[in-house]
Amino acid sequence: xxxxxxxxxxxxxxxRTRVRQFRxxxxxxKLSGRFLGLIIASGLxxxxxxxxxxxxxxxxxxxxxxxxxxxxxxxxxxxxxxxxQSIGSGGGQKQIIAQTVDFGxxxxxxxxxxxxxxxxxxxxxxxxxxxxxVTYNLPGSPALKFDADAITGIFLGQIKKWNxxxxxxxxxxxxLPDQEIVVVHRSDGSGTTYIWTDYLxxxxxxxxxxxxxxxxxxxxxxLGGKGNEGVAGQVKQTPGAIGYVELIYAIQxxxxxxxxxxxxxKFVKPSVESITAAMATAxxxxxxxxxxxxxxxxxxYPIAGATWLLVYEQxxxxxxxxxxxxxLKWALTKGEDMAKNLDYAPLPADLRERVLKRVDEIxx
Amino acid sequence: MPIxxxxxxxxxxxxxxxxAPPSGLGDKVFKWFTLAMALAVVAxxxxxxxxxxxxxxxxxQRIGFHFLATSTWDPVAEQLGALPFIYGTAVSSLxxxxxxxPLSIATAxxxxxxxxxxxxQPIVSLIEMLAAIPSVILGxxxxxxxxxxxRDHPFPFLKKIFGWTPFFSGPxxxxxxxxxxxxxxxxxLPIITSVSREILRSVPNLQREAAYALGATRWEVTRxxxxxxxxxxxxxxxxxxxxxxxxxxxxxxxxIGNTPQIRASLFAPGYTLASVIANEFTEATTxxxxxxxxxxxxVLFGITILANLLAQLLLKTMGSTIKSGAVQ
Numbered sequence: 001x002x003x004x005x006x007x008x009x010x011x012x013x014x015x016r017t018r019v020r021q022f023r024x025x026x027x028x029x030k031l032s033g034r035f036l037g038l039i040i041a042s043g044l045x046x047x048x049x050x051x052x053x054x055x056x057x058x059x060x061x062x063x064x065x066x067x068x069x070x071x072x073x074x075x076x077x078x079x080x081x082x083x084x085q086s087i088g089s090g091g092g093q094k095q096i097i098a099q100t101v102d103f104g105x106x107x108x109x110x111x112x113x114x115x116x117x118x119x120x121x122x123x124x125x126x127x128x129x130x131x132x133x134v135t136y137n138l139p140g141s142p143a144l145k146f147d148a149d150a151i152t153g154i155f156l157g158q159i160k161k162w163n164x165x166x167x168x169x170x171x172x173x174x175x176l177p178d179q180e181i182v183v184v185h186r187s188d189g190s191g192t193t194y195i196w197t198d199y200l201x202x203x204x205x206x207x208x209x210x211x212x213x214x215x216x217x218x219x220x221x222x223l224g225g226k227g228n229e230g231v232a233g234q235v236k237q238t239p240g241a242i243g244y245v246e247l248i249y250a251i252q253x254x255x256x257x258x259x260x261x262x263x264x265x266k267f268v269k270p271s272v273e274s275i276t277a278a279m280a281t282a283x284x285x286x287x288x289x290x291x292x293x294x295x296x297x298x299x300x301y302p303i304a305g306a307t308w309l310l311v312y313e314q315x316x317x318x319x320x321x322x323x324x325x326x327x328l329k330w331a332l333t334k335g336e337d338m339a340k341n342l343d344y345a346p347l348p349a350d351l352r353e354r355v356l357k358r359v360d361e362i363x364x
Numbered sequence: 365m366p367i368x369x370x371x372x373x374x375x376x377x378x379x380x381x382x383x384a385p386p387s388g389l390g391d392k393v394f395k396w397f398t399l400a401m402a403l404a405v406v407a408x409x410x411x412x413x414x415x416x417x418x419x420x421x422x423x424x425q426r427i428g429f430h431f432l433a434t435s436t437w438d439p440v441a442e443q444l445g446a447l448p449f450i451y452g453t454a455v456s457s458l459x460x461x462x463x464x465x466p467l468s469i470a471t472a473x474x475x476x477x478x479x480x481x482x483x484x485q486p487i488v489s490l491i492e493m494l495a496a497i498p499s500v501i502l503g504x505x506x507x508x509x510x511x512x513x514x515r516d517h518p519f520p521f522l523k524k525i526f527g528w529t530p531f532f533s534g535p536x537x538x539x540x541x542x543x544x545x546x547x548x549x550x551x552x553l554p555i556i557t558s559v560s561r562e563i564l565r566s567v568p569n570l571q572r573e574a575a576y577a578l579g580a581t582r583w584e585v586t587r588x589x590x591x592x593x594x595x596x597x598x599x600x601x602x603x604x605x606x607x608x609x610x611x612x613x614x615x616x617x618x619x620i621g622n623t624p625q626i627r628a629s630l631f632a633p634g635y636t637l638a639s640v641i642a643n644e645f646t647e648a649t650t651x652x653x654x655x656x657x658x659x660x661x662x663v664l665f666g667i668t669i670l671a672n673l674l675a676q677l678l679l680k681t682m683g684s685t686i687k688s689g690a691v692q
Contacts, residue, residue, distance in 0.1 A: 060646075088646025090654070114649060182537060187622030187639075189647025212440035215647035223539055223633050224622025226643060233507040233618075237515075238537060 051078075054324055057085040058092020058105030061191050061246065062307045065128055065342050066105070069335045073327055076334075080323045089191055089215070096122060096310045102320055104310035107191025108215065109289035121313040123362070124288040125328060125355060128336075128344040129279055131247040131304040132196050133257035133270045137235050138162065142174035147261035148203035154181055154242060155200060156207065157221030162240060170261075177240075184234045184243035187224025189215035195305035196244050199293040203302075244303075247275075248343040262302045263294050274301035275345035284351060288358070304345070311362065318364035328359045416662040423655035431659060437624040437640075439648070444656040446663055448624040452541065452634035453667065456616065457609040459545025459630070464552050465602055472560035477586050488561070495554035503618030506547050511538040511619060514546070519631060530628040537621065542630040544620035548612050552605040559604055563597035564590060596679055603675040610668050613638040637664040 056066075063086040070082040085091075089106040096104030097118045109124055134146055150166050153159035159166055163176045186193045194215045201208040211217050223238075225231040228249040235241040235255075247270050250257045259267040268274050278300035282292035294302045309328070315321025332352055339346040347355065417424075423431070427444055434445030471491070475484050515538035526532040567590050575589035591598070613636075621633020622643065637660050648654040 090645070090647045090649045093649055108649075111649065180535070187617070188643040189645075191647070214440045215649070216644050217440050218436065218438035218443075219623070222623070223537055224635075224643075226617050226622065230507070230618060233504075234539060237507065237512050 052080045052320060052323060053083055054080060054102045054320055054327075055083045055085075055100075056092075056103040056105060056309075057087050057095045057101045058310070059089045059107045059191060059307055060086040061107050061130060062105065062128060062344070065335075065339060065344050068338060068342060069331050072335075072338070073330060076330060077323070077326065080327070082327070088189070090189065092310065096312075099312075099316075102311075102317075102324060105308065106310060107305065107307045108194045109291075109308065110310065118312075122310050123313050123358060125309040125311060125332075125359065126288050126290075126306040126347060126351070127309055127331065128339045128346060129275050129292065129304055129306040130195075130344060131270045131275050131301055132192055132199070132244045133247050133250045133303075134242065134260065135232070135235055135245055135250055135255045135257045136242040137237075137239055138179075139177065139239075140175070141256040142171070142176075143256070144174060144258040145170045145261070145267050146258050151260070152200055152204040152207055155183060155185075155219075155221070156204075156210070157183070179240040182238050182241040183219075183222030184225055184231050184238070184241050185219055185222050186216070186227070186231055186244075188226050188230075190227075191215065191305065191307065192228070192244065192246055193217070195293060195303060198291055198305065199303045202291075202294045247271075251343055260302055262298075262300050263296055264298045264300070266298050268299065268301045270301045270303075272340050272343060272345045274299055275304045276348050278302070278304050279306065279345065279351060280348035284354075288355065306347075313361065314363050321362065321364045325359060325362050328362075329356060332356050332359065413662075413665060416658055416665055420655045420659035420662055423652055423659045426652055427656065427659075431656070432663070435624070435626055439644070439650075439653045442650070442652050444653070446637070446656075446660055448626050449635055449637045449640050449660060450663065450667070451626050452544075452620070452624075453610060453636040453638070453664070455541055455630075456544040456548055456620065456634065456636055457606060459542060460548035460552055460609045461602065461606060463546060463549035464556055464605060467549075468553050468556035468601075468605075469560050469598060471557050472564055473586060473591070475557075475561055476564040477590065478582070488558075491554050491557050494550070495558075499551065499612070499614040500618075502547060502551065503615035506543065506615055506619040510547065511543060514538060514543055523631070531630050534627070534629040534631050536631050537633065539619055539621035539633055540631045541620060541627075541634040544616045544634060544636070545630075547615045547619050548609045551612055551615060552608050555608060556601050556605040559601035560598055563594045563601060566597075567593050599675070599679060603672065606671055606675075607668060610664065610671065611638055612636075613642045617642055637661075637667070 063084070066084055066086075070084060074081065084105075087095075089108060092101075092104040092106050093110055093114055095101045097114065099119065104122075110122065115122055134144075134151065136144065138144075144167075146167075147170060150159065150170060153164075153166055160181060162179045162181055168176055185196075194213065197207075197211065197213045197217050200211070201213045211220060223234060225234045225243070228245045231243045231245050232249065232253060232255060235243045245255070247257075249255075257270060259269050262268050277297060278292050278295035281297035281300050282290055282295040284290040288308070290306070292304055292306060295304075311324065311328070315324065332347070332355055336346040336352065423444070431444060431446050432450070433447060434443070435447040436443045436445050437448065438444070471487075475487060479487070515536055519536045519538070519540075519542075522532045523536065571589040571593055572585050575585040580588065616636055617639040620635065620639065622635050622639060623633040624635045624640070625632070627634070641657055641660055641664075645654075645657050648657055
């Protein structure tokens with residue numbers, strides 16, 4: 001038996017006609033023939049009712065709401081399917097430049113340098129916004145208030161104790177212990193850190209000069225935690241710790257977070273409303289590459305930022321482009337109304353109008 | 365680990381001789397197929413190295429040797445020095461080995477030499493289960509269970525006793541180089557234990573019987589007849605563990621504190637090469653920054669290869685009197 005078996009194996013590897021002969025000898029071929037027929041048939045029917053797939057990649061922060069949008073939109077237009085990979089803003093920018101995706105997504109606007117690398121004009125479509133909140137671990141979790149001076153002082157490592165006069169002056173009622181402040185920041189590159197450092201750079205010349213704005217920076221002090229959960233974990237575990245996390249994460253995990261004094265001198269509680277208020281008063285240029293930290297207005301929460309979809313103004317594939325524009329219009333109207341339920345801040349009405357007008361300018 | 369392959373070839377030949385009729389084609393296909401697979405693995409190593417070097421060419425040109433010699437990591441100013449990461453990887457791996465090696469080898473000795481038969485299998489299964497825990501789960505356990513415990517009990521104790529040395533001084537946050545080393549130790553324990561156990565099991569019983577016949581005690585038998593006989597193999601097991609320790613990422617990132625600095629104190633937070641890549645790669649947008657992260661990968665690749673080469677060299681110089689048979 002053994003030599004014959006070897007021969008058969010070799011035949012399969014060398015000659016297709018012999019394979020057919022071999023199969024004819026066995027009963028197997030009937031079965032496989034039917035199976036093949038089935039594959040061909042199903043393949044044909046699949047191409048007949050071809051579903052269009054639009055691919056996107058990028059930011060992780062808006063992933064929950066984007067996937068909700070794609071789910072809901074599948075009911076509105078079943079002929080198109082969205083596939084979104086939340087690989088991070090850096091990856092989203094790189095892939096839209098390389099044209100390996102139909103749209104990108106980023107938590108920060110693209111730099112001029114990166115825009116110049118793209119083969120065509122890339123439009124920034126703001127979708128929703130979020131905020132960073134200051135969270136802390138103190139005995140009794142008192143409600144605290146911070147201003148620009150206190151936050152920069154702590155994160156530059158100049159305010160070292162909780163009972164520092166700069167913190168005490170803002171929180172007259174709270175009992176602040178004589179305890180070391182342990183600063184916790186994000187260790188992974190993130191849009192959250194971008195918003196945080198963008199805010200600090202705006203309110204403090206020293207921060208701007210020493211540290212600057214980026215998705216990850218050279219921190220003057222503190223411990224690094226990976227992700228919102230890493231920062232939250234370290235803050236919860238370390239007495240006297242202070243850190244920043246996304247508002248959504250803080251709400252969903254019931255963490256204490258502070259009110260922050262805005263540029264109008266008012267203490268504002270971070271919320272979906274105070275973020276949208278900040279977006280309404282922020283200076284927004286025609287290309288929608290804006291920063292909304294430290295926005296003016298009584299109701300604006302100062303540490304907030306938007307997230308963007310990135311699409312080419314000139315679409316290569318007309319059919320796909322048309323579907324993408326239809327989706328964007330839906331997202332900016334119906335989609336925006338779903339944002340609040342997921343704790344994302346929707347765009348204010350006038351900004352929506354401006355963005356919709358820009359979406360209309362996408363060419364096929 | 366050097367594994368003696370010499371006797372295999374004649375054995376294969378004789379099997380071929382016994383086979384009839386000798387068409388030979390099947391064997392040729394088989395030979396070329398396995399050769400291709402073996403070459404593919406070699407090619408993969410070179411491709412990874414080449415790709416890493418290519419991906420970091422701009423950073424290598426722009427930053428040059430400073431990359432390996434400076435310790436500021438500032439992506440905003442694009443001042444990128446990898447020294448703290450190299451230091452962190454080396455120190456955390458060293459701590460892990462210091463903790464894991466005695467533990468694993470002692471466990472392996474107990475399991476092969478001393479433990480009653482009924483207890484061996486359950487312990488072996490448990491150790492293998494430890495290897496199956498995903499890294500990120502260990503990391504979460506690290507944050508929520510290990511770190512608070514370390515911060516409240518062993519660390520203050522260490523500080524009280526060894527606080528006069530620079531290694532155990534300074535404030536205790538919990539997240540630290542030492543915590544990183546401990547979590548790596550937990551992760552490399554299973555592999556060192558399993559490999560050591562296999563090696564000790566392969567020590568011929570004649571060795572032990574000869575030692576007993578000379579009137580040796582159990583400890584002496586283990587030390588002279590077993591451990592010294594299996595020395596090379598155990599060293600190989602440790603090197604396998606080191607290889608894993610250098611590359612551990614997720615769990616380490618979650619407990620080491622992720623601060624690029626070089627501090628003598630093991631209570632201070634640190635950072636490793638693998639961690640900084642995992643942390644910063646997804647959101648790096650500028651060219652030099654991204655390429656510097658590639659270069660970190662290249663450095664880690666180089667360190668791993670260097671560690672393996674050194675191990676090979678050590679093995680060669682180590683006790684040439686011992687026959688390599690012990691390693692099998």
